[in-house]
Amino acid sequence: MAITLFAVFALTFFLMNVVPGGTSEMILKHTFIGLEESATQEQLAQFSEIYNLNDPLYIQFIDWLKGGIFEGDLGMSFVYHKPVLDLLLLRLPATIILALSSMAIAVVGGVSLGIYAALKENKTADHLLRFLTLFGVSMPGFWVGLILILIFSVYLKMVPVAGYGSLENLILPAFALSIHSLASIMRITRTSMLETLGQDYIKFATSKGLSVNKIISRHALKNAMLPVVTVLGFQMGAMLGGSVIIETVFAWPGIGSLLVNSIFARDLYVVQACIIVIVFLFLIVNFIVDLVYIYLDPRIRYG
């Protein structure tokens, strides 16, 4: 994981800095919008001096890495004129709240609907749910978000269009972000549950006379959850990506909308830091998924 993380740092940094025209020129152009032509060579030099842009790229990279790891200094934002770390800490809670609530909706909804569909295999409810999952995984998240705004904010006036701070504001973005994962989790739960229900020990439990509820909760669920956890890991990653778009739709003040705004503003250090944070969260999620795996299946041991 350490090597991967380092490589991600390096890849992000060089991707961001190998810009046609040079970093300093680009930043300068942005700082003097409309005055690009009048920016003199001296201003350029002065600017490069402030942001240490005269050093060779690899030195800049090492400085950035050292600052980031040992001093928590990820550079200054060109636009906000604040340390990048402060911006991130300000924005991070919003993204985490959004991602966790979406995940909760997706897991609770997906697992319970998946079990329900498995129990009703090939009945109307099952067909209907499967047809809906097809839509769930195929609809663009931002479109779902806009349609939700249209229905619940514009027509029914039940919740505000956008904003941050109260539960009312959270409902629509969390739901829009969860749809895709909910459908994927439901689908895999159904498949995995059907497979588990066909096992001998379930047949044995049935012939012992256990109720359906007991069979599901005591025997089937834990065994059926392994593939679900795998999908959960993927979905968490997809959700981090999706949050970038959903946050923009709902003007949600998280890392995702910060990233998009910073890309437009060419706020280099902020973009770098946002990507690193998202990848870091993604790697943590994968690590947690591995831990849950060991809990669910004690046969798995990582060396």
Add this chain to the structure above:
Amino acid sequence: MTGKIFRRKDMTISILLLALLVVVAISYPLLALSDPNAIDLTNKNLAPSAEHPLGTDYLGRDILNRLAAGTTTSLSIAAGVSAISLFVGVLIGCISGYYGGIIDETLSRIIDIFLSFPGIVFALAIMGFLGGGVINLILALSVVHWAKYARLMRGQVLSIKENEYVLSAKIIGAGDFHIMRKHLIPNSVATVIILATIDIGHVLLSIAALNFLGIGLPADIPEWGAMLSAGKEFMRTSPYQTIFPGMAITMVVIIFSIIGEGLRDIFDPNDTGGEYL
């Protein structure tokens, strides 16, 4: 195999619809019936009518016309992305699996790194600094997608290269390139292509998402995500320019999902999701 495909109702319908879309996508720019960018401010934000079946947008442009033009954009970009990422993925996966050792270690590590970025964020970052445009969009999305195919291809090659016919080929002195081209790739590429078919849906969603955010194509190329993004400002009074492009995206993604998953069921009967209709 064709029999198996057309015995399934959902796949038959999807393939017919896809064929229709491809015909639209190819013939639209050739026929050039009317300009999808033609502005008509006297007829802006109209609801669907006989003259404009899906209404008009905020500049009075016909929505149906622009959706049809968007088919060409989306399908050709998705085709480009699939072609490039499949080519790179199959090649790298094959080399990695076949040679093993330090080559495999290195390539696998690179694949892991590419897979550790959430796709859309990575594409966003690349687009942000390459700038918009068709070629840049295809490149950015290819960079994101190839690693998945490479990993799958590597796994396939690892199992296939243990077969006796590969060993026999080696013994009679066949070169590495020959073995890859004649034995390894033909025997494993089907699985990768099936993944790529399912994946086209994701590619289409990514194209729409990037354009929705405004980091994609120049404004004069009609694209569904961009139409949605422009339309959302007028959602209160004229919701059609938001609703219809989203429906178009959903429909095309569903078509590719059904075809891809159907193909997977046919090739791998163990992993069956069943029919949708």
